[in-house]
Structure formats: C-alpha cells, structure tokens
Amino acid sequence: MGLKKNLTSVTFRLIKSLSAGRLQSTDLHTMGQHDFPELKNDRLLKAAKGEAVDKIPVWIMRQAGRYLPEFREFRSKHDFFKICQTPELACEITLQPIDRFPELDASIIFSDILVIPQALGMTVEMRPGVGPVLPEPLVSPEDLARLKFPVDVSKELSYVMEAITLTRHKLRGRVPLIGFSGAPWTLMGYMIEGGGSKTMSKSKKWLYEHPAESKKLLSILTSVVSDYLVGQAKAGAQLLQVFESNAEYLGPELFNEFALPCIRDISEKVKRELGDDKVPMTIFAKGAHYSLEELAQSGYEVVGIDWTVDPSLARLKVGSNVTLQGNLDPCALYADNEQLAQRTHQMVDKFGKQRYIANLGHGIYPDMDPAKVEVFLKAIHSH
Numbered sequence: 213m214g215l216k217k218n219l220t221s222v223t224f225r226l227i228k229s230l231s232a233g234r235l236q237s238t239d240l241h242t243m244g245q246h247d248f249p250e251l252k253n254d255r256l257l258k259a260a261k262g263e264a265v266d267k268i269p270v271w272i273m274r275q276a277g278r279y280l281p282e283f284r285e286f287r288s289k290h291d292f293f294k295i296c297q298t299p300e301l302a303c304e305i306t307l308q309p310i311d312r313f314p315e316l317d318a319s320i321i322f323s324d325i326l327v328i329p330q331a332l333g334m335t336v337e338m339r340p341g342v343g344p345v346l347p348e349p350l351v352s353p354e355d356l357a358r359l360k361f362p363v364d365v366s367k368e369l370s371y372v373m374e375a376i377t378l379t380r381h382k383l384r385g386r387v388p389l390i391g392f393s394g395a396p397w398t399l400m401g402y403m404i405e406g407g408g409s410k411t412m413s414k415s416k417k418w419l420y421e422h423p424a425e426s427k428k429l430l431s432i433l434t435s436v437v438s439d440y441l442v443g444q445a446k447a448g449a450q451l452l453q454v455f456e457s458n459a460e461y462l463g464p465e466l467f468n469e470f471a472l473p474c475i476r477d478i479s480e481k482v483k484r485e486l487g488d489d490k491v492p493m494t495i496f497a498k499g500a501h502y503s504l505e506e507l508a509q510s511g512y513e514v515v516g517i518d519w520t521v522d523p524s525l526a527r528l529k530v531g532s533n534v535t536l537q538g539n540l541d542p543c544a545l546y547a548d549n550e551q552l553a554q555r556t557h558q559m560v561d562k563f564g565k566q567r568y569i570a571n572l573g574h575g576i577y578p579d580m581d582p583a584k585v586e587v588f589l590k591a592i593h594s595h
C-alpha cells in the first residue's frame with residue numbers, strides 16, 4: 213500500500229516535470245513504474261547475494277566525475293547541485309561512464325551525500341577547488357533546533373527519486389543502478405565542521421563534550437537516511453551503498469558507541485520497510501579496519517574495504533557470509549599499464565572470485581587518465 217502510494221507520487225512528479233518542459237514526451241512513455249527494462253547484466257547483484265558469477269563484477273567509486281573530460285565540459289555549464297536537482301542532468305552524468313566503459317558492471321546515481329543536510333534546512337555550497345562548504349555549521353547543541361525535522365524525504369529529495377527512476381529507464385537494463393547515502397557520523401561531521409576537515413576535531417569534541425546531544429543528532433540522521441534509502445529503492449535503485457567515509461577519524465570505542473548503532477539501525481529499518489522488495493546493501497566505512505567483524509554482522513550483504521586493508525585478513529575477519537568490495541589503492545592507477553594490471557591481478561588473487569565485487573579502495577582522483585580505468589576494468593574481467 214505504502215509502496216503504491218509512493219510510486220504514484222513519483223510518477224505524478226515526473227508528469228509535472230514533463231509539463232514544465234523538463235522531460236521529453238518520449239521519456240514518459242517508458243516511465244511505467246513496473247516496466248523497467250529487463251536487467252541484462254546481473255553480476256553485481258549475484259555477487260552481492262553470494263551467487264556464482266561468470267566474471268567478477270567491477271565498478272568504481274566516483275566513476276562519474278572530474279577525471280572524465282565529458283564531465284568537466286558538462287560541469288563548466290551547470291552548477292553542481294543544480295545537476296543533482298535536475299533528474300535529466302543527473303541521469304546524463306550517471307550514464308557518462310557507462311557509455312564510455314562497456315566493462316563497468318554497475319552505475320551509481322549522480323548525487324552527493326550532502327543532499328541530506330540540505331534536506332534538513334542547511335545551506336551547502338560546492339566551491340571550486342575547495343569542495344563542499346556549509347557556511348552556517350552547527351556550533352553548539354542549541355543549533356539542533358535549526359534543523360527542519362521531521363523531514364518528508366519523498367518531498368525534499370524527490371529529485372533524487374526522479375533521477376533514479378529516469379536513469380533506470382535510460383540504462384535500458386545494461387547494468388544495475390546503485391543508490392547511496394552518507395552514514396550519520398559522516399554527515400554529522402560535515403554539518404559541524406562546515407566542510408571537509410583534516411581532523412574532525414570539532415565534531416569529535418561534540419562526541420566527548422555532548423554525548424547525549426550527539427546521539428540525538430545521529431538519531432535524527434539515522435531516521436532521515438533510512439527513509440531516503442527506502443525511497444531510492446522504491447524509485448528503482450537495485451543496491452544501496454552507505455558511505456561512512458569519516459570512520460577513519462574514530463577509533464573502535466567511539467565508532468562502536470556512536471557510529472555503528474546507526475549503521476545497524478539503518479539496515480534494519482530499510483529492510484523492514486522494504487519487506488519483499490528488499491535490495492542488497494553495502495556498508496563502506498573508510499578506515500574502520502578495527503571494526504570489520506562488527507560491520508560484517510551489521511545487516512549488510514556487502515562490506516567495502518579501503519586500500520589499507522589486506523584482502524586476505526579482511527576475509528578472515530568478516531567470515532564467509534558477506535561479500536567484500538574493494539580495494540585497489542586509487543593511486544595504483546598512476547602506475548604504468550603493465551604494473552597496474554599486475555597489481556590488479558594480485559588483488560583479485562587475494563580476494564578470490566566468490567563473494568567479491570572489485571572496486572578501488574576509495575574514490576578515483578580527478579587527475580586520473582581515463583585510459584587507466586580501462587586497463588583496470590579489463591584486468592578484472594580477464595582474470
């Protein structure tokens with residue numbers, strides 16, 4: 213019933229976009245919610261569920277981005293968040309790497325983790341050469357009153373759901389579409405620091421000085437992130453990845469007390485809400501090598517690991533019930549082709565072919581030569 217209502221409202225908004233001239237009439241014909249094109253490449257989903265695959269599935273974190281000349285050209289004409297908020301633009305960028313690299317086994321919707329602070333009423337700007345900036349960060353617990361909560365994500369972030377539905381159609385079943393969200397601790401960090409930080413000391417100060425208020429903020433974020441992921445799956449996302457990119461600033465004690473409970477709650481809430489329409493979920497907690505055992509037990513089918521973790525040790529820690537994803541050093545793509553292929557093969561040897569999704573150990577760097585991506589992808593598939 214809830215699903216039906218949500219789908220109807222997504223379709224309604226697509227029709228509104230059409231009448232506002234934002235979509236072509238041909239788009240609408242293919243927009244029936246229950247007739248997404250048949251998926252032709254299901255390696256990613258099979259590997260996530262632990263089923264055997266013909267080739268190892270591979271995709272790249274930040275695969276749509278500044279290392280692609282077609283992205284830079286597009287970005288010179290459009291504001292970053294304008295792209296995120298305009299379904300046709302987000303869809304076009306999402307498809308760029310898929311059109312360029314036929315070896316990719318997944319697409320990831322073009323957006324950013326910081327759309328959640330925006331939905332909570334905070335201003336986020338993308339400054340050239342700097343990255344995201346939140347000019348009015350949360351300074352003290354009284355600032356929690358500034359957040360617009362509860363949030364109706366199906367309204368505030370409807371543009372992401374629309375972009376997902378449109379992209380599922382435009383992909384024509386070539387590869388599955390991944391939806392994503394930042395995890396609560398990582399989002400809390402940006403909301404307090406006002407942008408990226410080398411230490412996260414302001415947000416860690418909250419954890420030590422205001423533990424109850426920190427938990428309140430984290431619980432608000434857990435609720436919004438869960439609704440957001442449910443909405444993405446209902447709109448057509450076939451796998452959901454949660455980015456806990458700032459886990460590296462916490463040790464096991466703070467991580468287990470503040471971050472991990474939210475990560476667990478999210479998988480539980482999302483799976484409960486989606487019921488029979490569940491999709492596989494991935495947790496990528498960058499730098500959380502100290503918590504791999506716990507992460508493997510936190511309700512996600514896939515655990516992503518960064519490049520500092522040895523794949524064989526990771527497998528020993530997580531056991532055989534989850535799929536591992538990762539983890540070539542993004543800088544290994546600066547190596548010459550031969551060395552890059554060799555290092556890629558060595559990585560696969562350590563992971564093994566079962567329950568494995570190949571990726572980099574973090575996002576690709578903006579100055580990377582796209583030709584190196586092809587070497588990496590081919591090395592995975594030829595293994």
Ligand SMILES: Cc1c2[nH]c(c1CCC(=O)O)Cc1[nH]c(c(CCC(=O)O)c1C)Cc1[nH]c(c(CCC(=O)O)c1C)Cc1[nH]c(c(CCC(=O)O)c1C)C2
Nearest residue numbers: 273274275276277320321322323324325343408455457575
């Ligand atoms: C998954 C994703 C993200 N951002 C973007 C995507 C697009 C989809 C894809 O992977 O192709 C586009 C995405 N997001 C951004 C860009 C570049 C901006 C531009 O074009 O000007 C792109 C292509 C901007 C951005 N957005 C963010 C940063 C990091 C800032 C910092 O901490 O110092 C930056 C630089 C925040 C952010 N955003 C994201 C994360 C989690 C992943 C990670 O750890 O890298 C984080 C931490 C997630």
